[in-house]
Amino acid sequence: MTSPRGSLRPRPPTLLDRRRRRVDELAEASGRSLTADAFQRLRRNPVAIVGAVIVGLFVLVSILAPWIAPHDAATAFPELQRTLRPDSIPGAQPGFPLGSDQNGRDFFSRMILASRQTLLVGVFATLIGLVFGVLIGALAGAFGGWVDTVLMRVTDVLLSIPSLLLAISIAALTAKPSQTTVIIAVALVSVPVFARLLRGAMLAQRESDHVLAATSLGVKRRAIVLRHMLPNAMGPVIVQATLTLATSILDAAALSFLGLGDGDPARAEWGLMLANAQAYLDVRPALAFWPAIAIILVALGFTLLGEALREALDPKGRR
Amino acid sequence: MLRFIVRRLIQVVPTLLLLSLLLFAWLRSLPGGPAAALLGDKATPEKIAQLNTVLGLDQPVPVQYVRFLGRAVTGDFGNSLITGEPVTTEIARALPATIELSIAALLLAVLLGIPLGYVAARYRGRPLDTTTVIATLVGVAVPVFFLGYLLKQFFAVDLGWFPPSGRQAVGIDATHVTGFAVLDGLLTREFDASWDALVHLVLPAIALATIPLAVIVRITRASVLDVMGSDFVRTANSKGLAPRIVRERHVLRNALLPVSTTIGLQTGLLLAGAVLTEKVFVWGGLGTLLAQAIERRDYPRLQAVVLLGALVYVIVNLLVDLSYAIIDPRVRVR
Numbered sequence: 001m002t003s004p005r006g007s008l009r010p011r012p013p014t015l016l017d018r019r020r021r022r023v024d025e026l027a028e029a030s031g032r033s034l035t036a037d038a039f040q041r042l043r044r045n046p047v048a049i050v051g052a053v054i055v056g057l058f059v060l061v062s063i064l065a066p067w068i069a070p071h072d073a074a075t076a077f078p079e080l081q082r083t084l085r086p087d088s089i090p091g092a093q094p095g096f097p098l099g100s101d102q103n104g105r106d107f108f109s110r111m112i113l114a115s116r117q118t119l120l121v122g123v124f125a126t127l128i129g130l131v132f133g134v135l136i137g138a139l140a141g142a143f144g145g146w147v148d149t150v151l152m153r154v155t156d157v158l159l160s161i162p163s164l165l166l167a168i169s170i171a172a173l174t175a176k177p178s179q180t181t182v183i184i185a186v187a188l189v190s191v192p193v194f195a196r197l198l199r200g201a202m203l204a205q206r207e208s209d210h211v212l213a214a215t216s217l218g219v220k221r222r223a224i225v226l227r228h229m230l231p232n233a234m235g236p237v238i239v240q241a242t243l244t245l246a247t248s249i250l251d252a253a254a255l256s257f258l259g260l261g262d263g264d265p266a267r268a269e270w271g272l273m274l275a276n277a278q279a280y281l282d283v284r285p286a287l288a289f290w291p292a293i294a295i296i297l298v299a300l301g302f303t304l305l306g307e308a309l310r311e312a313l314d315p316k317g318r319r
Numbered sequence: 320m321l322r323f324i325v326r327r328l329i330q331v332v333p334t335l336l337l338l339s340l341l342l343f344a345w346l347r348s349l350p351g352g353p354a355a356a357l358l359g360d361k362a363t364p365e366k367i368a369q370l371n372t373v374l375g376l377d378q379p380v381p382v383q384y385v386r387f388l389g390r391a392v393t394g395d396f397g398n399s400l401i402t403g404e405p406v407t408t409e410i411a412r413a414l415p416a417t418i419e420l421s422i423a424a425l426l427l428a429v430l431l432g433i434p435l436g437y438v439a440a441r442y443r444g445r446p447l448d449t450t451t452v453i454a455t456l457v458g459v460a461v462p463v464f465f466l467g468y469l470l471k472q473f474f475a476v477d478l479g480w481f482p483p484s485g486r487q488a489v490g491i492d493a494t495h496v497t498g499f500a501v502l503d504g505l506l507t508r509e510f511d512a513s514w515d516a517l518v519h520l521v522l523p524a525i526a527l528a529t530i531p532l533a534v535i536v537r538i539t540r541a542s543v544l545d546v547m548g549s550d551f552v553r554t555a556n557s558k559g560l561a562p563r564i565v566r567e568r569h570v571l572r573n574a575l576l577p578v579s580t581t582i583g584l585q586t587g588l589l590l591a592g593a594v595l596t597e598k599v600f601v602w603g604g605l606g607t608l609l610a611q612a613i614e615r616r617d618y619p620r621l622q623a624v625v626l627l628g629a630l631v632y633v634i635v636n637l638l639v640d641l642s643y644a645i646i647d648p649r650v651r652v653r
Contacts, residue, residue: 299460
């Protein structure tokens with residue numbers, strides 16, 4: 001509909017305006033943007049809905065956690081501690097719906113409050129990985145040449161170590177493990193993945209017709225990279241980020257299990273709680289089951305959402 | 320072909336060099352260095368200085384790195400800080416246990432995964448398919464160590480069907496030839512020892528196999544579906560070939576290509592999974608060595624095991640690329 005001949009407007013569009021519009025038209029030949037199209041298909045996909053509901057509930061609980069949880073995560077209650085012995089941990093009783101944890105604290109409140117910490121670990125680990133990965137991938141994909149070669153060599157080395165081993169070696173090299181070191185270790189593992197993914201997509205964009213068109217119209221290199229290549233190359237990265245949210249939470253739990261988690265006993269985080277509960281599996285398996293179920297559900301939710309996104313963004317599935 | 324292999328092998332060298340450099344640099348960039356991390360709360364300046372001299376850390380960093388490399392090339396990764404033994408000896412002793420566990424897990428994952436994925440694809444959209452897909456999604460979402468504990472608690476402690484931990488029962492006096500417990504029993508005709516080792520393998524192998532199994536099922540399913548929709552399968556069907564022949568010769572053979580890549584990738588990842596599984600089942604392999612090294616901050620051992628893990632991963636991927644070139648005539652080896 002929009003033609004380059006828009007000269008009847010009060011302020012005639014500049015040459016650049018017209019070129020931009022022209023290039024945008026070329027990029028979106030179908031008339032409806034890929035994003036809008038993908039969202040349409042996402043809404044009709046039951047897998048996406050289940051994933052979104054799980055993730056939505058998780059986020060909701062973590063936002064409302066301080067109001068839902070009747071107690072805080074660190075206080076030990078005398079009425080729970082009275083019956084607390086190495087071979088028996090008190091179960092549900094009035095005021096404490098899930099009973100006590102191994103230290104006489106309210107297990108229910110800890111479960112609720114832990115959703116925040118777990119979300120924090122997942123989101124921060126993914127965001128840090130995403131930011132650095134996108135930076136490296138975009139640089140490599142935009143410049144090519146020796147920049148690309150150097151960056152990808154380093155990325156390949158990091159990719160050639162199994163991710164959990166890499167996370168372990170990073171986390172194990174700190175004198176005092178804390179939540180921050182867990183987040184950093186888990187985040188660094190995903191940096192090369194994001195970088196490779198974005199670089200590949202950027203390279204594909206570089207060869208594409210719409211970028212060729214923009215280049216031949218004389219659009220600045222910076223604008224081509226930022227406006228034409230990067231947004232179009234972000235699809236696979238967004239899918240990967242959703243999946244990484246799940247693996248980050250699982251990897252953090254694994255690090256806690258290996259003794260590389262936060263050493264603070266007051267910290268309530270599902271992975272940490274699950275790891276610490278292993279010692280009490282004979283005494284009170286519920287201490288492990290609830291965090292485990294929470295982790296499995298949340299990981300499942302992000303995975304379902306990620307898979308549905310991948311399907312929705314796949315151009316093969318259009319029409 | 321040979322030139323391709325040699326070139327790929329040469330490419331492995333810079334990867335390992337860069338990796339060792341990264342590990343090395345990271346180790347030295349810690350505040351106070353490894354000595355401070357090693358001593359933890361007990362660190363005093365004098366103790367750190369003392370330990371640095373013992374570990375050779377008072378030398379300039381480039382000198383340290385060259386020294387480390389020089390020794391690493393000859394297979395000397397230093398002595399474990401826990402046992403005082405050469406790390407290489409420790410690894411050599413623990414290796415068979417991990418390889419045995421990995422083979423068992425891999426067999427389980429491949430032998431179950433490919434048929435399951437194939438059947439799911441054939442009955443696409445039916446309850447069997449849906450159940451399989453959901454199961455694979457859940458399988459990936461379960462923390463491995465928790466699954467290990469569940470299996471152990473239920474099948475070993477509650478039901479008593481399998482032993483809860485270790486590689487062999489205490490009472491069994493097995494002769495060790497190769498270090499592979501099942502194989503040793505067969506070689507020395509101590510079949511009870513073989514059986515005992517096999518029974519010990521079951522639960523850890525299931526725990527370790529879960530993730531590769533789930534991934535193999537999903538890739539097989541997707542790949543079979545992909546091939547079933549292709550033109551040459553339609554041609555084969557329309558020219559009246561028996562459905563069985565189309566399934567076996569056209570669909571399955573072509574669908575297994577991406578699966579072989581996945582199997583390779585998952586094999587390389589087994590060592591990482593073994594760290595968690597071996598800790599749960601007190602297995603005594605590389606994973607146990609690594610877990611101990613982490614707990615006690617045993618850097619020489621940690622460095623060696625991680626480098627070995629990366630080496631295995633890189634080599635397995637090389638083998639996958641090679642097998643690809645053999646299976647698929649379309650892949651040209653340059």
